[in-house]
Amino acid sequence: MSLSTTLRSFALAMALAMGFAVVLPAQRSMAHDADLPFDIAFPQEAAKTTFSNTWGARRSGGRRHKGTDLMAPKMSEVYAFAAGVVTKVGNTRRPGRYVIIEHAQGWDTYYIHLNNDNPGTDDGKADWSLTVAPGIEEGAQVQAGQLIGWAGDSGNAEGSGSHTHFELLQNGRNVNPYHELEVAYDRAIADLAREAILLAQLAEELEIS
Ligand SMILES: [Zn+2]
Helix, strand or coil, rough: CCHHHHHHHEEEEEEEEHHHHHHHHHHHCCCCECCCCCCCCCEEEEHHCCCCCCCCEEEEHCCCCEEEEEEEECEEECCCCCEEEEEEEECCCCCEEEEECCHHEEEEEEEECCCCCCCCCCCCCCHHCCCCCCCCCCCCEEECEEEEEEEEEHHHHCCCCCEEEEEEEECCCEEECCHHHHHHHHHHHHHHHHHHHHHHHHHHHHHHH
């Protein structure tokens, strides 16, 4: 397979991913949508992530789902949703390892079930250098889209496959992040597709010359 064929395949895969993204709005719930006062980035590697609107879905113990599960393989990169300050890097029973970021105007985001496993294992014994990126500690300033850590299955995600449980709060109250995630996801996938097409064109020109 030539380089340009590989790149074309990648571009096609990206285009299909875009098509998939176009299907998602049918599931959109407008009831709890946020209207955010700052720039946002999709908070995980978009090409590796699948997600749907599960806001309010029933969970064990009478709880309701208060976020969006961004399904992705372990060690997929997790990014800051918006600029802000890390207010918590923690580890508790149900969330497992997590990060909280405070943004402007009373908004916060939670990144839950971050990786706690050594590569190729499910041992729950990974060093924190496999959970959060260098410099991600309480008080750290982050930019939208900055790498903050890696996806995993810590806490009560051990049985449900690795994912980042993402929450968005306004003045301490959860709001449904799904619509904002969808907007950021579509943009991230479009960027990847544009890059892939440019790479494919570049590879073609290099082969001709
Ligand atoms: Zn969840």
